[in-house]
Amino acid sequence: MLVEIDGSIYEGGGAIFRNSLALSAATQRPVKxxxxxAKRSKPGLRPQHLMVAKALTRMTLGKATGLxxxxxxxxxxxQRVLGGSYVLDIGTAGSITLLLQAILPAAVFASSKVKLKVIGGTDVPMAPPVDYFHHVFLPALRDMGVIVHLKLLRRGHYPKGGGICEVEVDPVNVLAPILRLERGEITRVSGVAHAVRLPKHVVERIASSAEDALRRHGIEGVEIKRDYRPNRGHLGPGAGIVLWAIDDLGNVLGADALGKRGKPSEQVGREAAEKLIKEIQSGCPVDRHLGDMLIPYMAMASGRSEIRVSCLTLHTLSNIAVAEKILGVSFSVSGREGAPATIAVEGAAIRRS
Known part of the structure; x- marks a missing residue:
């Protein structure tokens, strides 16, 4: 039976399309x-969304109209999800991590190991930076039994893109549920500040300002790696920082900020630090962005998953709506939009075919 999804619900953006096709591919349930x-200034598919559809059609031996x-x-x-090697060139600065968010739910149930070489933007606005994906999201997937190896070969920024990541996904027969309700004591704060085709002092100023802001809130011993890339074949300039905090229960909270022309480097570092401090002060074990990224996996897992998120976002609510429609599960949400919330679901126990 064809499942119909209205792409205008909640924030009405590309996440609804990506998640619909991701869950469709993972479960072999057709969708329209x-x-x-509908709520974007340029409605309809953009190049990065088109790449999602084409990639999943290829990986599943599927058929699609309207591409x-x-x-x-x-x-x-x-149809069934095939393992193998795939090269996915978005062709713009479209986000590599948003593409991976659509590919991974299917890849974890593939017939064999999936190897991806993805070309596009690694650090671009309105998308998780590659370092957040690597250090915050992928550890959470490991808790559900999914092993994903990610290697950053080249960074890509808006507007030129050109970033390159290699990804390997080891398939599983079934996803384990995830339980993150309690926050422990923060034991370590780490991060990566980067600058590409910019003066070296940019990355140092970003990292130092983040360290200073964290120190003013009593957080000492912060370890921020300086990733300086003067050229190395990168297409355009760019800078940014990702920070993450780990507690004694193994929870990881993340925050990030990007540089742009006219934005002082100190502001970039301070912005990321203030975001992380806010996440820590929420007392929740799951940050606002990780919360929405976990929803598809919670819905597919075998058993009851339950998480406590620092902020219930429209992205999270739209992901829940899509998962309920395609998988027939029922989420419970205790909390309101824009505030901390507890999200629970008895997963559909999707298995590799």
Whole structure:
């Protein structure tokens, strides 16, 4: 039976399309997504969304209609998920991590190991930076039994892109549930500050300002790696920072900030530090961005998952709506949008075919 998803619900952005196709591919349940990105200034598919659809169609030996820039309706008929090696070139500075968010739910149930070489943006606005993906999101997936290896070969920033990541995914037969309700004591804060094709003092100023801001809140011993890349084949300049805090229960909270022309380096570091401090002060074990990223996996897992998030976002609510529609699960949400919330679900126990 064809599941119909209205792409205009909640924030009405690309996440609804990506998650619909991701869960469709993982479960081999066909979907029709209409009014795609209806609330964006340029509705319909953009190059990065088109790449998601084409990649999943290829990986699942599927069929799809409506695959064109600007299309606001796509029908997707997946079959089984195939392992193997794939090169995915977004062709723009479209986010590599957003593409991976759509690919990974299917790849974890592939017939064999999946190897990806993805070309696009690694550190771009409105998307998780690659270092957040690596140090915050992937450890959470490990708790659910999923092993993903990610190697950053080259950074890519808006507008030129050109970043390169290599990813390997070891498939599983079934996902374990995740339980993150309690926050422990913060034992370590780490991070990566980077600057590409910019003066070396940029990365030092970003990292030092983050360290100073954290120190003013009583957080000592912060370890921030300086990743300075003067050229090394990168297409354009860019800078940013990702910070993460680890507690004694193994929870990881993350925060980030990007540089841009006219934005002082000190502001970039301070912004990321203040975001992380806010996450720590929430007392929750799951940050606002990790919360929405975990929803598809919680819905597919075998058993009851339950998490406490620092902020219930529209992204999280839209991901819940899509998962409920495609998988037939029922989430319980205790909390309101914009505030801390507890999210629970009895997963659909999806298994590798």
């Amino acid at each position: 997504v209409f009014r795609i990105r 064109a820039i600007g299309s606001q309706e796509v029908i997707f008929y997946p």
